[in-house]
Amino acid sequence: MKDMTDIRIPRAINWNRLEDDKDLEVWNRLTVNFWLPEKVPLSNDIPSWATLKDFEKTLTIRVFTGLTLLDTIQNTVGAPSLMPDAVTPHEEAVLTNVAFMEAVHARSYSSIFSTLCSTKEVDEAFRWSEENPHLQAKARAILETYAPGNDPLKRKIASVFLESFLFYSGFYLPMYWSSRAKLTNTADLIRLIIRDEAVHGYYIGYKFQRGMEKLPEAEQQALKDYAYSLLFELYEIENQYTEELYDEIGLTEDVKTFLHYNANKALQNLGFEALFPSEVSEVNPAILAALSPDSENHDFFSGSGSSYVIGKAVATEDEDWDF
Amino acid sequence: MGAEVRPPSVPENVPEIIFYSSASGNTVRFVERLGLGAKRIPISPKEAMPAATRSFVLICPTYADGEGRGAVPKQVIRFLNDVANRAHLVGVIGTGNRNFGTLFASSGDVIARKCNVPLLYKFELAGFDRDLTRVRAGLEKLGMEPCSTAT
Numbered sequence: 418m419k420d421m422t423d424i425r426i427p428r429a430i431n432w433n434r435l436e437d438d439k440d441l442e443v444w445n446r447l448t449v450n451f452w453l454p455e456k457v458p459l460s461n462d463i464p465s466w467a468t469l470k471d472f473e474k475t476l477t478i479r480v481f482t483g484l485t486l487l488d489t490i491q492n493t494v495g496a497p498s499l500m501p502d503a504v505t506p507h508e509e510a511v512l513t514n515v516a517f518m519e520a521v522h523a524r525s526y527s528s529i530f531s532t533l534c535s536t537k538e539v540d541e542a543f544r545w546s547e548e549n550p551h552l553q554a555k556a557r558a559i560l561e562t563y564a565p566g567n568d569p570l571k572r573k574i575a576s577v578f579l580e581s582f583l584f585y586s587g588f589y590l591p592m593y594w595s596s597r598a599k600l601t602n603t604a605d606l607i608r609l610i611i612r613d614e615a616v617h618g619y620y621i622g623y624k625f626q627r628g629m630e631k632l633p634e635a636e637q638q639a640l641k642d643y644a645y646s647l648l649f650e651l652y653e654i655e656n657q658y659t660e661e662l663y664d665e666i667g668l669t670e671d672v673k674t675f676l677h678y679n680a681n682k683a684l685q686n687l688g689f690e691a692l693f694p695s696e697v698s699e700v701n702p703a704i705l706a707a708l709s710p711d712s713e714n715h716d717f718f719s720g721s722g723s724s725y726v727i728g729k730a731v732a733t734e735d736e737d738w739d740f
Numbered sequence: 741m742g743a744e745v746r747p748p749s750v751p752e753n754v755p756e757i758i759f760y761s762s763a764s765g766n767t768v769r770f771v772e773r774l775g776l777g778a779k780r781i782p783i784s785p786k787e788a789m790p791a792a793t794r795s796f797v798l799i800c801p802t803y804a805d806g807e808g809r810g811a812v813p814k815q816v817i818r819f820l821n822d823v824a825n826r827a828h829l830v831g832v833i834g835t836g837n838r839n840f841g842t843l844f845a846s847s848g849d850v851i852a853r854k855c856n857v858p859l860l861y862k863f864e865l866a867g868f869d870r871d872l873t874r875v876r877a878g879l880e881k882l883g884m885e886p887c888s889t890a891t
């Protein structure tokens with residue numbers, strides 16, 4: 418007879434008894450936002466793809482293989498590594514959704530490739546991604562913190578940096594093409610990924626904050642120091658990766674500003690202060706507009722005060738309103 | 741942060757701030773850095789709701805799904821369902837994340853339309869320095885132009 422003492426049988430999950438309301442809130446958000454790449458008419462981008470110069474095509478495919486690698490890591494290692502650290506059964510269930518959506522994201526890039534590119538181009542780009550030292554370095558830096566036995570809160574820090582910072586050297590490019598009215602369907606697909614990553618970074622950052630607040634002051638400070646030093650390490654790699662990719666097209670400085678902006682947001686997801694000052698993190702308005710169309714300018718204050726702005730109609734009736 | 745007392749340095753005519761912040765705490769961190777004093781709408785429906793007694797600006801984060809549903813937190817809706825609170829509302833600031841595309845900070849759009857007040861500003865997460873400066877200056881300007889929001 419086998420020794421069964423090491424087997425831990427989980428308690429059946431009861432979603433009607435929550436220990437943390439955020440678990441259900443995020444579960445609902447993620448499940449409602451579920452999507453598949455087939456939803457996006459990528460083939461409409463074929464004429465637009467044909468207008469790109471050869472080096473622009475190579476850049477785009479390389480950027481997408483880099484993103485595929487990060488999604489693969491988060492799907493197969495990152496999100497699963499957070500599951501044993503979950504403090505509620507519902508958190509663990511949410512993380513299974515996170516893991517699966519990362520698989521959808523990774524799969525989406527291959528949909529873009531099969532629609533727009535030749536097999537040879539794609540194979541070459543995947544080979545490039547396996548040999549690129551900067552891409553490999555950032556993957557390694559993240560995977561080191563994900564390794565079994567490491568501090569669960571450090572894992573969450575690395576996970577938030579992946580979700581809310583490391584993707585953005587790549588996300589920049591489809592937003593740039595979109596701002597030039599190119600590859601707009603591809604940009605629509607990337608926006609779905611960007612939306613998911615925001616929820617992932619927010620949720621994992623939130624769980625990090627709940628875990629950190631239980632620690633004594635000195636340990637909190639040590640974790641904060643760790644977070645900033647890991648960010649600096651990743652930032653150095655990202656700078657080199659960005660230069661290698663974007664120097665030829667002349668966008669390196671613009672991408673770096675976008676990195677600063679997203680690094681600040683990643684830190685805020687962890688409950689920390691922004692690091693980069695406004696002067697170096699004010700993103701090109703065309704990129705902001707590509708990120709959130711129609712919502713780039715909401716500053717009633719800076720106007721004369723006479724431009725009376727009423728919020729635009731959004732499909733948001735809620736039965737709880739009494740008026 | 742239950743700060744209902746206005747710091748002495750804040751001019752009396754500057755509208756007060758009433759805000760909601762969930763357990764992730766981005767909005768409360770922004771309000772603390774703003775340093776103008778504020779009333780918080782509680783996360784739990786069991787806690788007492790603050791009452792608006794003078795002109796105020798509402799700062800509200802966004803929780804919309806991909807279709808825009810559920811943008812405004814239930815507790816904020818409850819607060820605004822009280823006509824006495826709505827009577828003092830002079831404008832709304834929506835917060836969120838540009839990653840949500842056209843629905844970025846859409847709670848601000850919803851409240852502005854629902855309550856017929858201006859959408860004053862939008863910012864992301866806990867806001868950046870630039871947002872603090874703009875909101876601070878904007879609120880003081882509102883205090884100097886008490887009729888600018890009349891319909």
